[in-house]
Amino acid sequence: MNQIVEKVLFSEKVAKFVVDAPRIAKSRKPGHFVILRVDEKGERIPLTIAGADPVKGTIVLVVQKMGVSSAKLFELEVGDYILDLVGPLGKATHIHQAGTVLACGGGVGVAPMLPIVEGFKKAGNRVISIIAARNKDLIILEDEIRKWSDETIVMTDDGSYGTKGLVTAGAEMIIQREKVNECIAIGPAVMMKFTSLLTKKYEIPTQASLNAIMVDGTGMCGACRVSVGGNTYFTCIDGPEFDAHQIDFDELIMRLGGYSNEEKLAYERYV
Amino acid sequence: KERTAKERVRMPEMDPQERIKYQDREVNIGLSADQAQKEASRCLDCPNPTCIEGCPVSINIPKFVKYIEAGKFLDAAKTLKETSALPAVCGRVCPQEKQCEASCFYTQKMKKDPVAIGHLERFAADYERESGFMSIPEVAPANGIKIAAIGSGPASLSFAGDMIKLGYDVTVFEALHEIGGVLKYGIPEFRLPNKIVDVELDNLQKMGVKFVRNFIVGKTASFDDLKEEGFEAFFVASGAGLPRFMNIPGENYNGILSSNEYLTRVNLMNAAKDEFDTPVIKGKTVAVIGGGNTAMDSVRTAKRLGAERAIIVYRRSRAEMPARVEEVHHAEEEGIEFINLANPIEYFADEKGKVNRMRVQRMGLGEPDASGRRRPIVLEGSEYDIPVDLVVVAVGVSPNPLIPSEVKELKVSKWGTIEVTEETMQSSIPEMFAGGDIVRGGATVILAMGDGRKAAANMDEYLQKKHKAN
Ligand SMILES: Cc1cc2nc3c(=O)[nH]c(=O)nc-3n(C[C@H](O)[C@H](O)[C@H](O)COP(=O)(O)OP(=O)(O)OC[C@H]3O[C@@H](n4cnc5c(N)ncnc54)[C@H](O)[C@@H]3O)c2cc1C
Ligand SMILES: Cc1cc2nc3c(=O)[nH]c(=O)nc-3n(C[C@H](O)[C@H](O)[C@H](O)COP(=O)(O)OP(=O)(O)OC[C@H]3O[C@@H](n4cnc5c(N)ncnc54)[C@H](O)[C@@H]3O)c2cc1C
Ligand code: SF4
Ligand code: SF4
Ligand code: FES
Numbered sequence A: 001m002n003q004i005v006e007k008v009l010f011s012e013k014v015a016k017f018v019v020d021a022p023r024i025a026k027s028r029k030p031g032h033f034v035i036l037r038v039d040e041k042g043e044r045i046p047l048t049i050a051g052a053d054p055v056k057g058t059i060v061l062v063v064q065k066m067g068v069s070s071a072k073l074f075e076l077e078v079g080d081y082i083l084d085l086v087g088p089l090g091k092a093t094h095i096h097q098a099g100t101v102l103a104c105g106g107g108v109g110v111a112p113m114l115p116i117v118e119g120f121k122k123a124g125n126r127v128i129s130i131i132a133a134r135n136k137d138l139i140i141l142e143d144e145i146r147k148w149s150d151e152t153i154v155m156t157d158d159g160s161y162g163t164k165g166l167v168t169a170g171a172e173m174i175i176q177r178e179k180v181n182e183c184i185a186i187g188p189a190v191m192m193k194f195t196s197l198l199t200k201k202y203e204i205p206t207q208a209s210l211n212a213i214m215v216d217g218t219g220m221c222g223a224c225r226v227s228v229g230g231n232t233y234f235t236c237i238d239g240p241e242f243d244a245h246q247i248d249f250d251e252l253i254m255r256l257g258g259y260s261n262e263e264k265l266a267y268e269r270y271v
Numbered sequence B: 001k002e003r004t005a006k007e008r009v010r011m012p013e014m015d016p017q018e019r020i021k022y023q024d025r026e027v028n029i030g031l032s033a034d035q036a037q038k039e040a041s042r043c044l045d046c047p048n049p050t051c052i053e054g055c056p057v058s059i060n061i062p063k064f065v066k067y068i069e070a071g072k073f074l075d076a077a078k079t080l081k082e083t084s085a086l087p088a089v090c091g092r093v094c095p096q097e098k099q100c101e102a103s104c105f106y107t108q109k110m111k112k113d114p115v116a117i118g119h120l121e122r123f124a125a126d127y128e129r130e131s132g133f134m135s136i137p138e139v140a141p142a143n144g145i146k147i148a149a150i151g152s153g154p155a156s157l158s159f160a161g162d163m164i165k166l167g168y169d170v171t172v173f174e175a176l177h178e179i180g181g182v183l184k185y186g187i188p189e190f191r192l193p194n195k196i197v198d199v200e201l202d203n204l205q206k207m208g209v210k211f212v213r214n215f216i217v218g219k220t221a222s223f224d225d226l227k228e229e230g231f232e233a234f235f236v237a238s239g240a241g242l243p244r245f246m247n248i249p250g251e252n253y254n255g256i257l258s259s260n261e262y263l264t265r266v267n268l269m270n271a272a273k274d275e276f277d278t279p280v281i282k283g284k285t286v287a288v289i290g291g292g293n294t295a296m297d298s299v300r301t302a303k304r305l306g307a308e309r310a311i312i313v314y315r316r317s318r319a320e321m322p323a324r325v326e327e328v329h330h331a332e333e334e335g336i337e338f339i340n341l342a343n344p345i346e347y348f349a350d351e352k353g354k355v356n357r358m359r360v361q362r363m364g365l366g367e368p369d370a371s372g373r374r375r376p377i378v379l380e381g382s383e384y385d386i387p388v389d390l391v392v393v394a395v396g397v398s399p400n401p402l403i404p405s406e407v408k409e410l411k412v413s414k415w416g417t418i419e420v421t422e423e424t425m426q427s428s429i430p431e432m433f434a435g436g437d438i439v440r441g442g443a444t445v446i447l448a449m450g451d452g453r454k455a456a457a458n459m460d461e462y463l464q465k466k467h468k469a470n
């Protein structure tokens, strides 16, 4: 049982939770995630660790309301408990001195991107961040990203904030302006697919953090399998980050819809 | 003579048409006291009881069977517990026809049905549990030495039971939110009800074993962290949890999953029940690939979740199936179809990527291979298609790679199993012992338990020596 010690609403659909989890706060690294189960009837869902305070023994999760499980989590308030929480899971991001790093975050993907941006900055890189969302309300963690970036560009699909356009437009602008040594893409699968296509054109090594469907998160079920370079990997233990240019994004997108009928029914039952 | 004339008592079971409506009702109902005594009276109390040699943990079979015959059921249960930590479990899931019952005098010398050792074992253990006189073993005074078991499957449970009795301070760490390993997430309720495992867990807890869930050793904390916290030795029993796939075209389509995923969704996450949030696909035509216990459990689960056709596709023949004979028999009664001597080679899907067809190839049987089973050979040009809407791949598991990949100095075989000295279960790192499926690859509950006990005895010796030296 892990207690929620702080909750901040970013918008109607996105909230930040600070959760008591001393062990994980101590052992986690950028790129790691947890799996949690809100209550006895709940499913196990993965969420990236968006930050941690090892002294206070807390971790930060940022969740977007999607269906039953995220909505149930969303309902919890400060003082409530999450029934089960396990982690840190996955392989940590390979943070190194690359030169200029372009970090592209879409929607709630900006949350997991934050510790990576911080890590690359602290490792002595020049970091340019693009944070993108459908509209102004969905732009999150702008101040925190700015704090660890040499330059931050905000993009919205509808132009309600920052520059109007998709994340790829911002990325291409930067790439044409200056030499980028490495790129990171975290967000919806479609956004990562197009970011990857763009950086492939410019031959910039790119890491994408995949959000495959998971159950256990320990390599036991294979629900999270993805094709990378023609081989099958398990996202939870081999990832979640992979060489974006090798990922079969279409398969990932197809697999993300694998339970959509069942999920819809579950959500209808819930509301 | 009189004894040998008796027929083996049949295990009463739920009617097949009725039982396939329930995921959570046990198929075998259990022997009554009369039936158990009658069956026990078949045992010849052989001067050289070969049955014992067939049991991996050498249960004193004639002794416990005689107690049942005499109506001393609690004494029978006590006899079982001298060597087995989980008799109620083993009585249900041991492959008896390959072990104790295969070595029974009846099988060996008389070509008759063996004494139903498994059914009797289950009877005695159930009787004790239901009697309310379940004895909680005595525990030696605490010796203050902290040790850890990693994983909470049968290997760890039997290890923990022995070590707590010796006075150690025992903590079991489990990655999942439930204790029990495969007994909980894998083997379905209709074969092994959770409540039977829970009673055992309860007893271990009463004896002082500490269970920590949601804790992955090597991730949540490293071995070094745990050593700093005072743990002096470890028993690694992290199982063979990594599912294998066949790497054939189309295998990543939706609706194709590992048996671990399928069974975990249904058993651990209760996905078949509406009030639980985890989804599961309920197929109308379900194909399960494989011929082991995992395949039988999956295909019978599919039937219970409403499949009209639930099919086993197995590349060898019925005789080579590694599953328990009783399970294959139950599956047949339940209307499971068997397509033997066939192997999938490709899957096809609709425009959304959901599987709708599989292509199989017919197989013949060649010469016996290393396992002694006849090797399947491809019959060229024999391909044909089967329409399916759910496929469960149950072609085996590999050792869980988590601990070997976190502990670089640990010696591991080319198959990824942890290497141990056979007599002691000690790994290349002296304070680290290992057993169960992480050492053997996918094996059995009773072998895992045997390893746990062996590791306990040897870890005790190791720690006592170490403490005396200091
Ligand atoms: C490594 C990883 C890190 C993630 N980090 C975050 C994060 O920091 N913040 C955040 O808001 N979301 C994150 N996600 C996604 C999050 O897990 C899903 O949004 C959530 O599981 C949806 O569950 P639901 O019941 O609310 O919605 P549903 O209606 O059940 O599902 C909505 C969609 O979410 C995906 N999904 C469903 N079940 C799962 C599952 N068990 N595992 C993964 N995806 C699933 C599917 O694409 C599905 O169509 C992450 C996913 C992964 C794999
Ligand atoms: C569906 C199915 C049916 C079966 N049927 C039978 C049968 O009828 N008869 C029979 O004899 N055998 C059967 N088996 C095989 C039998 O269940 C296994 O051989 C046995 O469970 C192995 O026991 P174990 O203790 O080694 O590990 P497991 O039971 O596999 O347990 C290992 C546990 O360790 C946990 N773990 C892994 N890594 C870590 C870590 N780093 N930190 C913390 N925890 C960790 C896992 O989550 C898991 O719970 C079956 C197996 C399956 C899958
Ligand atoms: S433990 Fe298994 S092999 Fe041994 S006697 Fe019991 S059923 Fe037979
Ligand atoms: S071999 Fe068979 S008949 Fe003989 S003692 Fe064992 S169970 Fe009884
Ligand atoms: S989530 Fe089960 S193997 Fe990755």
Ligand SMILES: [Mg+2]
Binding pocket: A043, A067, A068, A069, A263, B277
């Ligand atoms: Mg869901």
